[in-house]
Amino acid sequence: MNRPLSIIHALHKNRLSTGSVVQMAEAALVQRRRGHDVVVASRPGGDLEQLCRDGNLRWLPLPLRHHLDLGSILALRREMVRGADIVHVHKGLDHWLALAAAAGLGPRPRMVVNRGVSFPLTLSNRWKYRHPRVASVVCVAEAVREVVARTGHVDESRLTVIHGGTDTDRFDPRTADPRAIRSELGLPPDGLVISTASARSWKGWRELLQAYVDLTQTNPELWLLAVGCESQAEIERVREAASSSPARDRVVALGIREDMPDILAASDIVVDASWDGTGITGTIREAMAMGRAVIASDVAGNAELVNSSRVGRLVPPRDIDALKTRLQELISSRQLRESLGRSARDRVIADFSTESRVERLIELYYQVVRDNRARPGRSPENNEGA
Numbered sequence: 001m002n003r004p005l006s007i008i009h010a011l012h013k014n015r016l017s018t019g020s021v022v023q024m025a026e027a028a029l030v031q032r033r034r035g036h037d038v039v040v041a042s043r044p045g046g047d048l049e050q051l052c053r054d055g056n057l058r059w060l061p062l063p064l065r066h067h068l069d070l071g072s073i074l075a076l077r078r079e080m081v082r083g084a085d086i087v088h089v090h091k092g093l094d095h096w097l098a099l100a101a102a103a104g105l106g107p108r109p110r111m112v113v114n115r116g117v118s119f120p121l122t123l124s125n126r127w128k129y130r131h132p133r134v135a136s137v138v139c140v141a142e143a144v145r146e147v148v149a150r151t152g153h154v155d156e157s158r159l160t161v162i163h164g165g166t167d168t169d170r171f172d173p174r175t176a177d178p179r180a181i182r183s184e185l186g187l188p189p190d191g192l193v194i195s196t197a198s199a200r201s202w203k204g205w206r207e208l209l210q211a212y213v214d215l216t217q218t219n220p221e222l223w224l225l226a227v228g229c230e231s232q233a234e235i236e237r238v239r240e241a242a243s244s245s246p247a248r249d250r251v252v253a254l255g256i257r258e259d260m261p262d263i264l265a266a267s268d269i270v271v272d273a274s275w276d277g278t279g280i281t282g283t284i285r286e287a288m289a290m291g292r293a294v295i296a297s298d299v300a301g302n303a304e305l306v307n308s309s310r311v312g313r314l315v316p317p318r319d320i321d322a323l324k325t326r327l328q329e330l331i332s333s334r335q336l337r338e339s340l341g342r343s344a345r346d347r348v349i350a351d352f353s354t355e356s357r358v359e360r361l362i363e364l365y366y367q368v369v370r371d372n373r374a375r376p377g378r379s380p381e382n383n384e385g386a
Helices: 019-033 047-054 070-081 092-101 126-130 142-152 178-185 205-216 232-242 260-265 282-289 320-331 334-351 354-374
Strands: 006-010 037-042 058-061 086-089 110-115 134-139 159-161 192-197 222-227 251-253 269-272 293-297 313-315
Touching: 006 019, 006 070, 006 092, 019 037, 019 047, 019 110, 019 282, 019 354, 037 047, 037 070, 047 058, 058 070, 070 092, 086 092, 086 354, 092 110, 092 126, 110 126, 110 354, 126 134, 126 142, 134 142, 134 354, 142 159, 178 260, 192 205, 192 282, 205 222, 205 232, 205 320, 222 260, 232 251, 260 282, 269 282, 269 320, 282 293, 282 334, 293 320, 293 334, 313 320, 320 334
Parallel strands: 006 037, 006 086, 037 058, 086 110, 110 134, 134 159, 192 222, 192 269, 222 251, 269 293, 293 313
Antiparallel strands: none
16 A cells, blocks of 8 residues: 555644654654645644644644543544544643544544653553554653553554654754854853753753762863753752852753754753653754763663663663763763764664654554454444444
8 A cells, every 4th residue: 555644643732842743743744745645733823833834734723722622622523534544643632632533433543642751551541542543552662662561551462662753954963053052151162061951850950960060079161051941930940959059150051942953062961861751862862863972861761772882871760870970981081972972873863863763654554554444344334432
């Protein structure tokens, strides 16, 4: 089968500063370029809308306010009735609303559900993953697949691992401008910058801050950049935590940025010290594409990305001493940082690019459609109990 597919992507988040939005948007754009009929359903007002319009993607603005949003349910249903083959939902709210919209429609459309975090499924949400409408759950890492199978009691045949992808043309060190970022943020040209993303508690920024403060006692050239704080309150939280340190003036907290390639290019070492919830850390994948030396906590699927000491370093979660040891190792050797960065970019290009991810998604969609046609006793009049 090689006919064009009709695909609906549904995601209530609408800002390109969010990893799930970037992953969905990049997949939808590539699928559209390959000739498929793609519509993106999301909330209006974010920069996702303009990206879709610029990329010739059909745009379906929906409020997607809550689980009982009847207007969104009816609008999704109308789009499904047009002949959708696949509805790809990317978050829990979208999953719920799409199931409600498809109630009683028969075997089409089939649903593909993304699972990008390693939090256990619970009694309140596991039913959605076992619903007969759901043909496949796309897990971003093998570790996520294991959690979904174990805590959700989802049949293994429904679970597929497709790693997140990175646009290696956008995240390319040859096209970035680190000097402009350093000038904007007041970072010295010769200072060594350690960066991390997000100030949510489980992202491990407090553990990184403690390791950083200890290291500044013998490495006074160190700077710490915390980017992607989702609110002013998060920025103030980072500043308050650093306020008692002699290095407080070298801790920079930023909100959400749209120039992440340049931010990462201005960094020497990129760290993700998450200790819960993560799938595979997107910032680490992007930093590797930018040729940066990375340190990631050995949780969930990070070891599937940082799979050898040639491409980066892994540390046990919440082990501040181990984190300090790895940081000092990289601080002490520019040659090592550059060697890791070169191998890291090769790793992402080979196995974690957007193109390779989309290829696997399209293969999965076609398989779902083939399997649906082969299901015995199914016809458009059948009701699946959705």
